[in-house]
Every structure is written in structure tokens, then in C-alpha cells.
Amino acid sequence: MTRVTLQTIADRVGVSRMTVSNAFSRPDQLSDELRARVLATAEELGYVGPDPAARALARGSTGAVGILLTDSLTEAFGDWVATTFLASVADSLAMSGLALTLLTPGANHDVVPSRDVAMDGVLVYVCGPESTDVAWLRRRRLPMVGIDQTPVEGTAHINVDDRAGARDSAQHLLDLGHRRIAILTIGFDDEHGIVADGAVEPSGFAGDQRLRGWLDALDKAGVTPTVAIAPFRPAEAAYQAARQLLATAEPPTAILCFSDVYASQVLRAAKDMGLQVPRDLSVVGFDDSPLAVQLEPRLTTVRQDIQGKAQAAVHLLTTVLKARHAGADEPTQHEVLPVELVVRESTGPAPKPGRRKAG
Amino acid sequence: MTRVTLQTIADRVGVSRMTVSNAFSRPDQLSDELRARVLATAEELGYVGPDPAARALARGSTGAVGILLTDSLTEAFGDWVATTFLASVADSLAMSGLALTLLTPGANHDVVPSRDVAMDGVLVYVCGPESTDVAWLRRRRLPMVGIDQTPVEGTAHINVDDRAGARDSAQHLLDLGHRRIAILTIGFDDEHGIVADGAVEPSGFAGDQRLRGWLDALDKAGVTPTVAIAPFRPAEAAYQAARQLLATAEPPTAILCFSDVYASQVLRAAKDMGLQVPRDLSVVGFDDSPLAVQLEPRLTTVRQDIQGKAQAAVHLLTTVLKARHAGADEPTQHEVLPVELVVRESTGPAPKPGRRKAG
DNA sequence: CCACTCGACTTGACCGGTACAGAAGACTCG
DNA sequence: CGAGTCTTCTGTACCGGTCAAGTCGAGTGG
Numbered sequence: 049m050t051r052v053t054l055q056t057i058a059d060r061v062g063v064s065r066m067t068v069s070n071a072f073s074r075p076d077q078l079s080d081e082l083r084a085r086v087l088a089t090a091e092e093l094g095y096v097g098p099d100p101a102a103r104a105l106a107r108g109s110t111g112a113v114g115i116l117l118t119d120s121l122t123e124a125f126g127d128w129v130a131t132t133f134l135a136s137v138a139d140s141l142a143m144s145g146l147a148l149t150l151l152t153p154g155a156n157h158d159v160v161p162s163r164d165v166a167m168d169g170v171l172v173y174v175c176g177p178e179s180t181d182v183a184w185l186r187r188r189r190l191p192m193v194g195i196d197q198t199p200v201e202g203t204a205h206i207n208v209d210d211r212a213g214a215r216d217s218a219q220h221l222l223d224l225g226h227r228r229i230a231i232l233t234i235g236f237d238d239e240h241g242i243v244a245d246g247a248v249e250p251s252g253f254a255g256d257q258r259l260r261g262w263l264d265a266l267d268k269a270g271v272t273p274t275v276a277i278a279p280f281r282p283a284e285a286a287y288q289a290a291r292q293l294l295a296t297a298e299p300p301t302a303i304l305c306f307s308d309v310y311a312s313q314v315l316r317a318a319k320d321m322g323l324q325v326p327r328d329l330s331v332v333g334f335d336d337s338p339l340a341v342q343l344e345p346r347l348t349t350v351r352q353d354i355q356g357k358a359q360a361a362v363h364l365l366t367t368v369l370k371a372r373h374a375g376a377d378e379p380t381q382h383e384v385l386p387v388e389l390v391v392r393e394s395t396g397p398a399p400k401p402g403r404r405k406a407g
Numbered sequence: 408m409t410r411v412t413l414q415t416i417a418d419r420v421g422v423s424r425m426t427v428s429n430a431f432s433r434p435d436q437l438s439d440e441l442r443a444r445v446l447a448t449a450e451e452l453g454y455v456g457p458d459p460a461a462r463a464l465a466r467g468s469t470g471a472v473g474i475l476l477t478d479s480l481t482e483a484f485g486d487w488v489a490t491t492f493l494a495s496v497a498d499s500l501a502m503s504g505l506a507l508t509l510l511t512p513g514a515n516h517d518v519v520p521s522r523d524v525a526m527d528g529v530l531v532y533v534c535g536p537e538s539t540d541v542a543w544l545r546r547r548r549l550p551m552v553g554i555d556q557t558p559v560e561g562t563a564h565i566n567v568d569d570r571a572g573a574r575d576s577a578q579h580l581l582d583l584g585h586r587r588i589a590i591l592t593i594g595f596d597d598e599h600g601i602v603a604d605g606a607v608e609p610s611g612f613a614g615d616q617r618l619r620g621w622l623d624a625l626d627k628a629g630v631t632p633t634v635a636i637a638p639f640r641p642a643e644a645a646y647q648a649a650r651q652l653l654a655t656a657e658p659p660t661a662i663l664c665f666s667d668v669y670a671s672q673v674l675r676a677a678k679d680m681g682l683q684v685p686r687d688l689s690v691v692g693f694d695d696s697p698l699a700v701q702l703e704p705r706l707t708t709v710r711q712d713i714q715g716k717a718q719a720a721v722h723l724l725t726t727v728l729k730a731r732h733a734g735a736d737e738p739t740q741h742e743v744l745p746v747e748l749v750v751r752e753s754t755g756p757a758p759k760p761g762r763r764k765a766g
Numbered sequence: 767c768c769a770c771t772c773g774a775c776t777t778g779a780c781c782g783g784t785a786c787a788g789a790a791g792a793c794t795c796g
Numbered sequence: 797c798g799a800g801t802c803t804t805c806t807g808t809a810c811c812g813g814t815c816a817a818g819t820c821g822a823g824t825g826g
Contacts, residue, residue, distance in 0.1 A: 102782035135484035142511035145518030152501035159504030461812035
């Protein structure tokens with residue numbers, strides 16, 4: 049039982065192989081009557097359709113784009129922002145009939161997806177520029193769109209205005225009269241706690257941008273924040289860092305957090321230390337994840353439109369794809385999506401300067 | 408600037424194209440010295456490696472397997488069980504150097520990933536047998552492993568022992584003295600509420616199996632449960648169904664839930680109706696998701712090893728892949744993974760038969 | 767010294783399609 | 797009525813590799 053190919057069908061129907069191909073891929077190239085006959089014969093022979101691999105080679109395009117996520121996928125899947133983004137990307141791609149291939153990072157075996165898997169283009173989500181996977185993708189000259197990472201010349205990017213969002217949230221606290229403000233942001237894997245004299249080297253683009261944004265506003269107001277960092281995982285680290293912040297001699301009256309998840313840990317720490325939010329302490333999150341409204345009190349946070357980000361990324365990538373196919377210039381623009389400060393109940397006026405005891 | 412292919416390099420080095428191919432794919436087929444020279448020339452010409460699409464055609468295998476998830480991906484990504492499974496699958500595949508392609512279901516456009524994307528095999532997760540995507544995959548005769556769905560003859564499957572888990576949890580309640588037991592399980596999209604005389608047609612295989620399991624134990628004990636159903640989404644529906652259950656003339660003293668998420672809604676409903684868990688009401692979840700231990704009280708639930716499920720599925724699929732490649736018989740086994748009842752604080756002895764007032 | 771094995775390359779076919787430039791007949795139109 | 801134009805189909809040349817079966821000279825054992 050040899051495989052059924054276009055030729056098998058062509059022989060059977062008595063036409064050229066090309067005509068059979070057209071019957072499947074270019075219906076307008078042959079008469080309806082013949083097409084029907086071809087299709088019927090194909091059906092009869094159990095032919096499903098042109099072989100995707102062969103078609104990919106001949107056409108120069110597979111129907112899939114890749115996505116490269118940070119590190120272990122399990123890691124990424126634990127993050128609401130990342131999964132939401134991923135889901136939105138997949139749904140957006142579906143409209144173009146494209147599938148999404150998850151590129152497993154790291155060359156464990158001798159086969160490296162970023163180098164060895166066929167795809168039309170690739171989305172790169174929060175990967176450092178030093179990633180070897182990104183290096184492979186670049187060498188392959190695959191159409192690429194970076195999301196939430198440091199823009200690189202010659203590549204298209206989608207970012208959110210983290211900096212403005214952070215600036216606005218810091219300004220919000222200043223407007224409420226806060227002057228002793230702390231920052232709890234993301235740091236590298238092994239450390240957590242208060243950073244001496246704010247010599248922070250935040251991990252990742254978003255961390256960097258947010259920090260800059262907060263400082264934009266605070267510096268201007270002459271406020272020097274205490275900065276604490278915690279790794280993304282485990283969540284407990286953020287809790288500990290929060291306790292440390294709140295246990296200082298002059299504890300902050302407000303904390304700006306890298307994310308809603310961090311903020312939720314701050315809330316917990318505050319509760320455990322007998323502090324009332326927002327009476328004793330104001331807390332600001334980031335992302336406006338579902339968590340933000342589930343918490344008690346609901347979080348003041350910075351909303352980013354993740355679905356919009358995904359759609360923008362997909363749109364940009366498909367544009368690049370089309371341009372390349374048409375031989376035209378590929379756009380390498382930078383799109384920065386707006387964010388919005390959402391004020392809820394976790395922030396309030398700065399407490400009166402009077403004594404306060406934590407514990 | 409014409410594309411660099413094996414031939415380009417071969418000409419440059421002065422060897423046959425095959426030798427260059429071997430330099431990349433079969434290092435043992437040529438001398439180290441020559442290989443080094445070939446690789447150097449390739450590097451110099453900016454050649455990244457054999458073209459994946461061409462290789463896929465020639466070799467008959469792409470380095471990716473597909474996964475088909477129910478409905479909209481956004482839907483699936485909202486579910487802890489599904490995302491955890493997905494992440495574990497991706498990680499397991501990474502070990503074999505395989506990438507994972509998300510098949511976007513539903514033929515929106517004229518291009519249907521399930522039919523048009525090249526892949527070596529496919530995992531099918533909770534898809535009804537009537538899915539057109541599954542039909543395409545079947546017609547393509549792709550190696551396939553079904554997960555959490557009704558086994559079909561001739562296909563390999565991985566399932567968890569939902570039925571036994573359900574049976575155990577029902578028995579647990581019986582052992583605690585409960586006799587007025589209700590079930591809150593998953594139903595089709597548009598309905599929710601109490602099902603008259605238990606004529607339930609649960610949606611999906613897991614729902615069916617769990618229901619059977621509960622009834623296995625209850626029937627044997629002569630207990631006839633009240634059954635309520637709610638669609639998977641929105642979560643609110645489960646809450647409403649729970650309220651309905653608890654508002655009946657003879658309210659149940661225990662509720663068996665389809666999932667931890669459903670159980671969390673029951674908990675909320677109970678709280679809102681002034682019932683104490685487990686004093687007035689026992690609640691059992693399913694899955695042992697992180698939610699189970701976050702809730703207050705922590706849920707008694709049935710643990711399933713999702714990561715193990717993913718690993719088993721990947722292992723089975725790669726076995727099928729290897730078998731097919733070797734021309735051997737492909738296993739079509741059914742693996743059923745064990746589950747485990749985890750007793751926590753949401754279940755307790757049945758309240759004394761005395762009066763009880765809800766509200 | 768010769769048949770025999772072995773390593774290192776080469777040869778030619780093949781994987782299953784698609785793109786593109788005809789070719790043959792039917793139709794239109796001045 | 798002949799030239800131009802469709803429509804419909806065919807032929808040929810790729811796409812960029814891999815596979816299996818050589819070829820050829822060098823080593824090897826009897």
C-alpha cells in the first residue's frame with residue numbers, strides 16, 4: 049500500500065498532477081466539474097490533502113509561527129500575565145489560520161527547536177538579548193516581533209508603556225501626601241531584601257522601565273525611596289521582602305510593587321504585622337490581573353491591555369510576514385501601548401506623621 | 408544574493424552536497440578534518456543549518472507534535488488543570504527536543520491547522536469525538552494519544568481514574584454518616600440548576616466518569632443524591648446552582664463537586680447563606696488544585712497527578728512515534744492513572760438530624 | 767599476493783508538492 | 797475572418813534536503 053499523492057490521483061482521473069494540485073489549492077484554475085471529479089477520487093483514495101511538509105517546502109511557508117517564552121515553560125505558565133498573553137496570541141493567530149508553536153528553550157538535546165523547527169515567523173516574549181535561542185532565530189533571519197523586551201535595532205517590537213504607568217502610580221502616591229515610599233520590584237533569582245542605596249539592577253526590561261518610571265516621579269518630588277527586591281519565585285520571597293521593608297525604623301507609608309502578585313504579598317505581610325491598608329499603608333500593584341479585584345482591599349494598580357498587546361504583536365508579525373512574502377521592506381517599528389492607572393481601595397491619604405508602631 | 412544551501416557550501420569546499428549534509432546530520436560519516444572545514448565554510452557563508460522544512464519533507468518528520476485543546480484556547484488557558492497539563496507536556500517534550508504546536512481549533516479560515524500543519528504526532532486533550540479537528544487528524548493517520556477523553560478503539564489513551572476517585576470521595580462522605588448528599592457537576596453550556604430525577608447527561612468524559620463513580624458508592628448505600636449541574640463558565644453559575652441546592656426543603660449535608668473551582672463556589676454560597684463548613688455542610692472538590700489549600704477551610708478533594716498524566720501522554724506518543732518510524736506495530740493501549748482522596752478540613756461528620764435553618 | 771573489510775565520499779533517486787510559462791480550444795469583436 | 801483574450805489544462809523546473817547503494821583506495825589476515 050503505497051502512499052497516495054497527487055500523482056496517484058492524477059493517474060486515476062487522467063489529468064496532470066498539477067491539475068490535481070490546483071483542485072486543492074487553486075479552485076479557480078480549473079472547471080468545477082473537473083474539480084469535483086478530482087476531489088471525489090481523492091476522497092475515494094483516502095487522500096486528505098496536500099502534504100503539509102511538502103507544501104511548506106514548495107511554498108516556503110508553514111502555517112505556524114513560533115513563540116519563545118522565558119525559561120521553563122512551566123514557569124511561564126504559572127504567570128497570569130504570560131498565560132493570558134499566550135492565550136490571546138493563539139486566539140489572534142487563529143483568525144489568520146496560523147498555529148502557534150511553543151519553542152522549548154535551552155538546547156537540552158542535540159535538537160534545538162529554535163534552530164530546527166520550521167516556522168514562518170516568531171514572537172519573542174521577555175527574553176534577554178543574550179538568549180541563545182534568540183540568537184538562532186536571528187541567524188535564521190526569521191521574521192520576528194519582540195514583546196516586552198529591550199528593543200533591538202532592526203527588529204519590530206511591541207511594548208507597553210511601563211514607565212509611564214509607573215510614573216503615574218508614583219505620582220498618585222505623592223498626590224496623596226506620601227513621602228516615605230518604598231519600592232518592591234523584581235530582582236535576580238537568588239537575592240531578596242532591601243537594596244542598599246538603591247543600586248538596583250532590575251532583571252528584565254519591564255522591571256527596568258517600571259523602576260525608571262517610579263523614580264521619574266519620586267526624584268522630581270525629591271523623594272528617595274527605599275528599594276527592595278525579590279525574585280519572581282517563590283512568592284514567599286516577596287512576602288519576606290515586604291516584612292523587611294515594613295520592619296525598618298522609619299517604615300514606608302506606601303509601597304509601589306512590580307506586580308499585583310507582589311502587592312498581594314505586601315498585603316499579606318501588612319496584615320500579619322497588624323497594619324491596615326490603606327489606613328496605615330498604601331499599596332500599588334501592576335498589571336491589573338484578576339487578583340487585583342479579588343484581594344481585600346481591592347488593589348490600586350496599573351492596567352495593561354494584554355489582549356491588545358497580543359493582537360498588536362500578531363498583527364505586526366503578520367504584516368512582516370506579508371511584506372517578506374511580497375518582497376517588500378519589512379517594518380521594524382516599535383509600538384508602545386498605553387497603560388492606565390486604576391485607583392481602588394488599597395491606596396489612601398498618607399497617615400498623619402504621628403507615631404506608629406508596627407506589630 | 409541567492410540563498411545558501413548545502414550545494415553552495417559543497418561547491419565552495421569542493422565536495423559533494425551529501426558530504427555537507429553529513430557534516431551537519433551525521434558527523435560519523437566523514438573525517439573530522441573535513442567536517443571542520445565544511446562547518447567553517449558554512450559559518451562563513453552564514454548558513455545556519457539544514458532547512459527545517461526541506462528536512463521535514465525528506466526525513467518524513469518535523470520536530471514538533473501538535474496538541475488539540477478544547478474550543479477556544481483562551482478558555483483552556485483559564486483552567487488550572489488544562490494549563491498545568493499543557494505546561495507539563497511542553498516540558499516533557501523538551502526533553503526529547505520536540506516542540507509543541509497549539510492547534511487552533513475550528514476552521515475559521517480556509518486554512519485548518521489540524522489538516523494543514525505539519526507535525527509528527529498529536530495529543531488530543533478533552534475533545535469530543537465529534538470534533539471536526541479530530542476527524543482531520545484521524546484521516547491524516549497521525550500518531551495520536553487521547554487524554555481525558557472517551558477512549559476510542561485503535562487509539563492510545565491516557566486517562567485518570569476519575570471514577571474510582573469519585574467513588575472514594577462519596578464513600579468518604581458515607582463513612583462520615585452523611586445521607587443527604589448532593590452532587591454539583593458539569594453540564595452543558597446553557598443550563599444550570601437542579602436536575603429533576605437525576606437524568607443527567609454530563610458533558611465530557613471526566614464528568615461522566617465522576618458521576619458514575621459517585622453513584623457507584625451512593626447507590627450501593629441506598630442513597631439517592633440530588634444532582635445539580637452548572638456549565639464550566641461562568642463560575643457564577645456554579646454559585647447559583649449551589650445556592651439552589653442549599654435552599655431546598657431538605658438541604659444536603661454534603662456536596663460532591665466536579666472540581667475544586669466548583670467547590671470554591673459552594674463554599675462561597677454556604678458562607679453567604681450562613682452555613683459553616685464542615686459543621687453544617689461538607690464539601691468535596693476534585694483535582695487538588697492550588698485552590699484547594701488556599702480556601703478556608705482547605706478542601707477535601709481528589710488529587711490527580713497532572714504532571715504524571717502529561718509525562719505518560721508524551722511518553723506514549725513518543726513510543727508510538729518510534730514504533731511507526733521503525734515500521735513496528737503501534738501500541739494503542741489505554742493507561743489509567745490512579746488518583747488519591749485527600750482529606751482536609753472541608754468535610755466532617757454529618758450534622759445531627761435535628762432542625763437546621765439556613766440563612 | 768589476493769580476497770575482504772573498512773572508512774570516506776559520491777551518485778542518483780526520491781520526498782510531495784508549487785510556480786510559472788506555455789498550449790489548445792472557445793469566444794469576442796471590429 | 798483573423799487577431800486578441802479567456803478559460804482550462806499541461807510540462808518542466810525547482811524547493812532543499814536525506815537515503816540507500818555504490819566507488820575507491822588503504823589496511824589486513826591468511
